[in-house]
Amino acid sequence: MLKIQEIREIIKLIDQSSIEKFSYEVDGAKLELKKGNGQKASTIVETAPSIQQEIPAVPVPKIEEVIALQQEKPADLAAVQIEDPNLIKITSPMVGTFYSASSPDVPAYVQKGDSVKPEAIVCIVEAMKLFNEIEAEVSGEIVEILVKDGQLVEYGQPLFLVRAN
The missing domain is CATH 2.40.50.100 (RNA polymerase II/Efflux pump adaptor protein, barrel-sandwich hybrid domain)
Incomplete structure (x- = not known):
């Protein structure tokens, strides 16, 4: 099963690329990413052949935001x-x-x-x-x-x- 951080990284890479559709299957779990018309990628996770769940894309903070948060401590x-x-x-x-x-x-x-x-x-x-x-x-x-x-x-x-x- 994919870890949430791995899914986030895949979403980030697909979002930054020109790829419109991406599918990946491992251990009975299927990850399918689709994007189009400048919208953020969305994720469809299939845990069993008959169950599908749509998960919205997770925004990844920019490095400048992370640095700013650390400086506020x-x-x-x-x-x-x-x-x-x-x-x-x-x-x-x-x-x-x-x-x-x-x-x-x-x-x-x-x-x-x-x-x-x-x-x-x-x-x-x-x-x-x-x-x-x-x-x-x-x-x-x-x-x-x-x-x-x-x-x-x-x-x-x-x-x-x-x-x-």
């Missing part, structure tokens, strides 16, 4: 505050979107000043529609929350600073 608070040897960083185990609560209408898992235990859930990182609960893995007090709700996070990016007990 505030200075890394962890680098400034990590002087205290009792402060431990809770980092993101994956690339995804940070959520402080399980849904918008419930309180955040943790707030500044809260005590946590190793098995306590501190946030959710969503990656490809999978919501991954992140545990503290340390006992202590939340000193700082380094990211905002809904913010994209990178692998290894500090999310919280915890003062260990």
Whole structure:
């Protein structure tokens, strides 16, 4: 089965080329791209012989947009505050979107000043529609929350600073 990133790359390549129609089949899954009249490519994925699903083309950000987003990031608070040897960083185990609560209408898992235990859930990182609960893995007090709700996070990016007990 094709991964979403592979499909995005194929869409990008077809969109930039003069090819009007593209078909690819692997492991029973069929990918068919068609474009015409200056419109973006659309994707038809067939997972079984009788089921077809149309997926709109995924816009790929331009390199200038990615650079601009990276320049907007505030200075890394962890680098400034990590002087205290009792402060431990809770980092993101994956690339995804940070959520402080399980849904918008419930309180955040943790707030500044809260005590946590190793098995306590501190946030959710969503990656490809999978919501991954992140545990503290340390006992202590939340000193700082380094990211905002809904913010994209990178692998290894500090999310919280915890003062260990």
